Amino acid sequence: MKNRFIWLLVSMLLVQESKASCAEWKQLELNCGSYCFRVLLPVLDHVKDLQSQVNVFKNQSVSIKKLEYSKKFIQDEIDAYDKKMEDQRGMIELALLNYTKSNIKLNPNFLEQIQKIEHQLEKIEVLDTKLNQKLESQNNLTETNLQTENSDFVAKFKNIEELLKGKFLVEEKFEVQRNLTETSLQQQIDILNSSIDSIADSKSIQVLQEKLEAFQIKLDTQILDTLTQFQNIKGQIRNKTNAHNKNIEKILTGQRKVNEVKRVTARKPFKKIGSKYYYIEETEKVNWFAAVHKCLEYGGHLASIQNSVELSELLGHLKKFDYWIDINDLVTEGVFLSATTGLSPSYLNWHSGEPNNGENNEHCGELWFLNNMHKMNDAGCQGKRLFICESANL
Known part of the structure; x- marks a missing residue:
């Protein structure tokens, strides 16, 4: 084992x-x-x-x-x-x-x-900070003046509106009275027809005829009185309307005179350069739309350069800054038009590589100072630049 x-x-x-x-x-x-x-x-x-x-x-x-x-x-x-x-x-x-x-x-x-x-x-x-502060204060002052002028203008047009309301109120009262008259006449005719029906079987035909003739005379008289009142009311309305129109025309004439005075007061000192008159802004920089508005206020429009001779004459008076002019392609990208004529500009002189619609946001024309020379360029319309106004005469 x-x-x-x-x-x-x-x-x-x-x-x-x-x-x-x-x-x-x-x-x-x-x-x-x-x-x-x-x-x-x-x-x-x-x-x-x-x-x-x-x-x-x-x-x-x-x-x-x-x-x-x-x-x-x-x-x-x-x-x-x-x-x-x-x-x-x-x-x-x-x-x-x-x-x-x-x-x-x-x-x-x-x-x-x-x-x-x-x-x-x-x-x-x-x-740059000081310049921005100065521009801000000028813009605030301009806005205050515009608000004051607009308040006066609104008050005047409120008066015109009140006058027109009075005119419409008179017409409305006349329409109400005419409707009441027509209603009263229709009621009387209905009563007459009822009376005729009730006495048709009477033997007093002559009495009925007399009553009918009397009523016809009374009716004709009332119609004549109504037409007379209508004519009087119509004349009153015409007179009040003419008076209102005269007041409105007087107010508008006064406003046109005020606007003309403002336009003459705001006009800048244009000077003749070549064959045209120009105002070259040297201090205030604004966007392109504000430049268009200011040139209109000054009695002109943004500069519309027609040929190389005009450009050469103008360049001798420009400083080393950028200036707005009137060309733009706001309607169709790449198709530049003159804001003055609405037509294609007769003369263009672009910087090399321009226009390029940088960042898909350049639609307004300027004289761009680059490489010690001024030539045309497309720029963003909201940018702040100096501007050149043009006028056919002083």
């Missing part, structure tokens, strides 16, 4: 160390005995399965180690690339620093020039 147990342990060790073949199983059965073999066979099978699982685990461990090695290799590559990029960035920064130092050595006034430019920019910003 002891020998059999020893053979059993040896057999288990053999199974653990290697895969058993059919011959090995038979040898084990001979050594252990048939009963021992049948009892231990399930145990041996389980041991074999455990050994297989151990082998699989070993294989997986090897694969995991390979993956970890690959991951470490990739991380090393990334670290090396990062270090290379860091070195290159350091080299670029060093090169830029050396380049800047060399420029400063070649031009010792470089930093001083930058400081001067910054100082000039600060001055420009201060002047």
